Structure formats: structure tokens, C-alpha cells
Amino acid sequence: MAWNTKAHNAMKLAAMASLLLAVYPASAQTSAQGKTRAAVRAPATENDPRVIELQQRIELLEQKLNALLQAAGAQAAAPSAAPSSNQAARSAQAAPAAPSAPAAAAQRGTTTAARSPAPGTFEIDEAAAQRALERTLTQTGALLLPRGTIELTPSFNYARAEDRFGTIEQNEFSPRIDLRAGLPMALQLEASLPYNYVRSQTSDLGTGAVTRDTGDGIGDMTLGVAKTFLQEKGWQPDLIGRVNYNFGNGKRDDGDVNLNAGFRQLSAELVALKRQDPLAFTASIGYGKVFEEDSIRPGDFTTLSLGALLAASPATSLQMGFTQVYREEQEVNGARIRGTDQTYGILNLGASSVLSRDVTLVTQFGIGLGDDAPKYSVSVALPILFR
Template sequence: MSLLFLAAVNVSPEAMAQGANDEVVREAQPSQSVQNVLREEHALFSDRLTIEPGISYSYSDRSNLALSGFLALDAIFLGNINVDTVESHTTTFDLSTRYGITNRLEVELMIPYVYRSSQYETIGAGASTGGLVEESVSQGDLGDISAGIYYRLLPEAEVRPDVVWNFSVRAPTGKHPYDIRTNSRIVDDGEGGFENLTVPTSLPTGNGVWGVSSGLSFLKTVDPAIIFANIGYTHNIKRSFDDIGSSEEDVPGEVNLGDSIRLGFGTAFALNERFSLSMSFTHQHAFETKVTTDGGPEQTVIGSSANAASVNFGATYGLSDTTSIVTSVGIGLTDDAPDLTLDFRIPFQI
């Protein structure tokens, strides 16, 4: 789904075979460092099977402040203060396989396993700003499996970037979030107690609906840099569930998960035959989700739209002609983006 512009294709001496009389010339191939960037940011179209195990970690936290009282003398707040904080840790183990059927067509399959852990905290227990209540919830399960194809529309020319169209399908194989029950912590306030902190009993590992995505990626060689950009759109298909509520009573209904549009751009530098550095910007906007209970009208879920933007820094190193190490660090720029993302992958060809 990446729209990429790439530059700096280094050519190794081995990539050219030339006879003594210059009668036989073989097309130059990108260096190992450039191939790594192509694989991660665009499409390599290699006629060898690429297997890429990886692990990624993301961290985010969000705080909500609730005030119940009034402001005295325009400076002093009199009343109750309640602060809710959610810290989320998500670790994804995935296995991706890619194969270039031709020099213009590549297929991909990705299978993830997702482990999530969230800690919920609230200040204001017992009507006291010093009272703290916390609860942790964790969940590990198969994520949403996806499969896709990449097709080269236009090869790179002197004044034209390499243009690749991509299409993928995401299956709802992960645990969906639409029937997860909630529990409330009972906090003793000296008068019999009250509900102060509500947390889910488990966490989702998938979206729960089928999704189809399409996009374009562009790459252009601008020696000595590799410049890239990408744009794509994801459509989530409506799906009915036997229960979409969080209470003990089943609430049948239909979920229309909001579609999303994404874009990104960046640059990479192949410093030598095996090592490259990259930096990029990515942004994704998710539209609002709508739900319809049986016999009821369609309702928009307030606060379900999101804007996630981040800046990313990466590095690749070729251990050999068939194996590489790929790392990246992402820093969130908006409230909806993870605060920190770490990614580590080891693609190898067979």
C-alpha cells in the first residue's frame, strides 16, 4: 500500500558481467542495502521466496480529567477531581512471506499473533484526589490475517518514478471487540462503597470485519538518496454480530467500521553495499464508526474517528546476500497515534 519514491541504486561490480570484448552485458542489480529498502517500502519483485519474521512493539497512554465542582475567585477549584489513565502495550509477532511471480507481479501473505496488555488507573477513589485505583488486563491471540498483491504499472525511467499498484484483503481472524464484557471496581468510601473504575474483561486482537485495501506506491532514484511516498484507502465491510454490547444482556446488531485513508513519504540513503538509513512521515485518518442495533436506527459512535500521524527512523543491514536485519523507531505526533513504536525484522530469501 505504499506510494514510494526511491533513489540511490548502488551497483556492485558483480552485478555486471562483461566479456573481454564487451560482447555480453547483464542488467545491473540493486545493492543489498537498496534491495532492503525496496522490500520494506515498496516491492522487490524477486523471483525468490522471501520469508520475513518480525516483532513490533507499541506503547501509548491517554488521560482524561473530570471535574465536579466550581471555581472560586477565578483561581481555586472546589469539588472532586477524577483522572483516568490508560497505558497500552501491544506486541505483535508476525510472519510474512513474499514471492515475485514475474518482474511486475508479487504476492504476499502475513500472519500475526498479537499480545496486548493495558493498565487502567483512576485518581479520585473515595472522593479523594489521593485515592488511586488500578487494574490490568492482558490478552494474546491470533490477529487478522491478510493477503495482497503488488503490480508494477510503470517501471522507473529518467523522468518517471516506478509506479506500483497494490491490493490486499484482511480476514477477521482475530478476536473482535464487539461483545467484550466490562467489570467495575468497587471502592470503599466509608459509606458502603461505589463503582469507580470500569475495565474490560479481555482485549481485542483484531477488527472483527473483512477489509479490502488498495493504493499506489511510487519510487524514484535521485542519487545518492532514495525518495519514497505512498497513499492508500481501506474499506471495511459491514458485519452483523450476535452481540455488540458490553452488558450481560446480548445486544444483536450491525457494525459499520469506519474506512480509513493513509499517506506517507520519506527518504532513504544507501550508505554502502549493505547498510542504509531512512526517515519517513506517515498519516492515517479513520472515519467514524456506525452501529445499528436490531430494530433501532443507525448511530454514530462518538469519538470513533481518529488521526494518527508519526515520524519514523529506520536502518537496514545485510548480513549476507540472502539475509538482512531491518529496524525502525516511530514517534507519535498526534493523540491517536502510539507514543512509541519499535520494529525488528529479519527477512531472508530461499
């Protein structure tokens, strides 16, 4: 059957060749000068262009006919070794010639150069790396790590604060280490330890004298646990609960400089996350109880936050959020100090970029809104995943 097919194809090609010769313009076949087939194959400069085109078509048909005959002969001689008549025909007609060794080396070099990243860029394995959006959600506490995953985050925060009268100016520098670990049962262990360095300047409005002080010391260690209670489904968002305990082990002050540490706290937070790719929306509410130390108790605090994150690309995300803070009046020896309560807001803008499969750069800029708020703050974090 295969031989009959090959022979049939060969006969069709031969007929096509004859047909081309038959329809060749009469002016080229019946020339008075008695042109022969050798004259037809003469150089293009000595012949009619139509004759050259016809000759090329005939030679192409001859090549295809020879290839079909050879394939058919091999099929008939060794039918068990040949794959099939159709495969042999496709191999003879369509298979390109193998490139020479220099050409193959040049081709490999071109492919390698095309796949190499441009100078100053990072090659991101998108199939293995988490999206920058998910890394940012983890940093904000709206997403928990998978079980068995650990994230270590060194960060640095700078905050500028001024009182409403302009008599006190304070610059706070706080390097910090955060640790998160994914646990079974949709749990996450969280721990952090900061170090505080503060430069303070106080101006006397009456005399114009300016006093400058600096202080530093270890901050309060915080340990907590978070759990995912609900998974996003339909209109239902992700819902995460979190409890943190601040040990109050940090240095409270250094000379005349307040380091904003040294008081034990117990806080709880509830976070909701809703995705509408490429956007993610977050909302959280938290409450913190501050315990008395040396007859002094800073006021308890309540926070409310709203945020939106945009996945600009698989390697970059943008963040915008607002946090409202309310702190109750302080107490000294059980008596409330009037005018020490605080109410202010913070507008947060940020961006995250994946540097490698397990390393992300997170930057945030905060703008204080209100007399009691820090004037502005800048933070840079480098979360590192260990799988």
C-alpha cells in the first residue's frame, strides 16, 4: 500500500512537470534559432526570464520526484524498519538540512545572548517566586506564611516628630529585626526586636536657648501569634486574628531623652483581606492595653486602618493606606493627666520589588496628619524567605 502511494505521488509530479512544459509560451518553444534544452539552461543574461523561471520549476519538481522515489524504495526494501510512508514523505520534503558546526555554535551563542538579562537587571523566576503583592501583604500582616516557611526581615525606620508649639523636635532612628514562621493549623509565629536611637532638640521660647540631647538603647521585644479564621470565598474576605505581647524590656529613657519603650503591652488585631486582581483591599481594627510601670501608665490605644495594594507587575506592587490612631490620657499615680490624649492619622505610601526568588525590597513613606502625629516617617525593609 505504501509503495502504491509513493508511486502515485511520483506519477503526479511527473504529470505536473509535463504540464508545465506543455503550457510554456509558444514563443520560447518554437524559436527560429532552434534553441535546445542546453540553451534553456544558459545563464540568465542570455535567455528570456520566463525560460529561467520555468527551468527552476522543472528542477524543483525533479528534486521532489527523486526524493519520493528514494523514500518509496527504502520502504519497500525494509518495511519493518521504516516508520510509515507519510512520515518518510514528510521527512524528504520538509526536514531542513542540519546546520554546520560553526553555524550551530553561532546559533547557540545568539540564543544565549537573547536570554541573558540586560546589565543592571535581575532575572526573576516567576514560577518559583511569590508575587511582590503577596510579599507586601505578608509585611502588612494581611497574609500569613505557608507552613514550614520562615521569613527574616531586617528593616530601618526614621521618624521626625515636632510638638504643636515648635519647642520640641525629635528624630528617631530604629533598626529592627522581625521574624515570622508559618505553623500548622493556619498559624503564624511573630517576633520583633528594635533598637532605638533618638536625637532631641528643645527650644525655650522665652530665652531662645536651645538644648540638644541624644539617647539610645534596646527597644521592647514583641512576641505574638496570628491565625487565619476565614478563607476568601465569593463575597467573604480572608479574616486574620492576631495577638501580640510587648515585654516592656526596653530602655525607657537615656538621660533626658524619652526612648518610647519600657512599658508592657497586650494588643489584639483583626484584619480582613479582599482581592480583586490586580488589586487587594485591606481593613483592620486593633486595640492595645498598656500596663502601669513605676506609677506611670500611658493610655490605651485604638487603631483603624484601610489600605489598597496594586500588583503593577509580577515583580512590583504599589501600596496606599490610611491609619487612624486614638490614644487615651496618661495616668500618674492613678490620676488621669488632662490634655495627654492623642488623635491623629497617618497616610502611608509604599512600593515593593522582588529582587530574587526569596528576597524583596519594601519601602514605605508615612505622612502625619494632625498636631499629635509624627511629621513624617521613612522605612526600608528587606524580607528574606527560608523555605
